[in-house]
Amino acid sequence: MQAKHKKYLETMGIEIWQQRGCADGCANCTCDSDSSCQDNPSLSELEQLVLKCSKCALQKTRNNVVFGVGNPNADLMFVAEAPGANEDAQGEPFVGRAGKLLDSMFGAMRLKRDDIYIANILKCRPPNNRDPLPEEIKVCTPYLQKQIAIIKPKLIIALGRIAAHHLLATNTPLGKLRGQIHSYGDEQTPLLVTYHPAYLLRAPGEKAKAYVDVQRIQKFLATGEL
Ligand code: URA
Numbered sequence: 628m629q630a631k632h633k634k635y636l637e638t639m640g641i642e643i644w645q646q647r648g649c650a651d652g653c654a655n656c657t658c659d660s661d662s663s664c665q666d667n668p669s670l671s672e673l674e675q676l677v678l679k680c681s682k683c684a685l686q687k688t689r690n691n692v693v694f695g696v697g698n699p700n701a702d703l704m705f706v707a708e709a710p711g712a713n714e715d716a717q718g719e720p721f722v723g724r725a726g727k728l729l730d731s732m733f734g735a736m737r738l739k740r741d742d743i744y745i746a747n748i749l750k751c752r753p754p755n756n757r758d759p760l761p762e763e764i765k766v767c768t769p770y771l772q773k774q775i776a777i778i779k780p781k782l783i784i785a786l787g788r789i790a791a792h793h794l795l796a797t798n799t800p801l802g803k804l805r806g807q808i809h810s811y812g813d814e815q816t817p818l819l820v821t822y823h824p825a826y827l828l829r830a831p832g833e834k835a836k837a838y839v840d841v842q843r844i845q846k847f848l849a850t851g852e853l
Pocket residue numbers: 707708709710711714719720721722725747825
């Protein structure tokens with residue numbers, strides 16, 4: 628329930644019954660159980676909520692929550708799996724070696740970080756960079772869903788297997804998902820899958836394929852076609 632409506636009802640002396648943890652009982656709720664529901668938070672309101680998240684055990688080991696970075700009106704949104712050690716230390720996605728490579732991919736598209744938006748499925752670093760656990764993904768996913776709903780990107784790029792599998796709810800190998808046009812969510816936002824930059828650092832031979840993906844994204848930006 629929006630604060631405005633709540634206030635009207637309170638002014639009229641009408642008692643409000645609200646399900647704890649979510650005003651509308653929706654699956655996408657991002658509020659914690661003790662706060663009133665933010666039905667339509669702005670990106671910065673959502674960020675404030677996420678920064679104090681305590682929904683899973685990663686809150687105990689994180690140094691910083693890594694909410695996401697970039698242009699809230701971006702046409703392109705890149706989604707990866709989870710912060711690593713550098714990101715956890717700085718509170719920003721992709722600030723390590725993989726981030727440098729990602730920046731050079733943006734450069735090849737004549738884009739800067741300010742032109743796009745980057746987020747992860749998990750907002751906190753899994754210890755020792757292990758894969759995200761299903762229960763961590765479950766509690767963190769509403770945050771990413773809200774980010775996507777607020778930013779309304781024209782194209783989502785899933786970086787790597789874990790992001791692709793989660794966003795597309797599939798276990799199909801990344802090599803098969805790459806090169807196809809997928810769509811995400813009720814809005815059917817077009818989605819492409821490409822290699823995670825950390826993988827490209829380990830397998831530089833695959834960079835040529837990633838460059839093909841970069842060109843495809845560039846074409847989309849120029850023509851609106853994939
Ligand atoms: N790897 C990711 O998946 N996300 C980051 O933010 C950094 C490295």
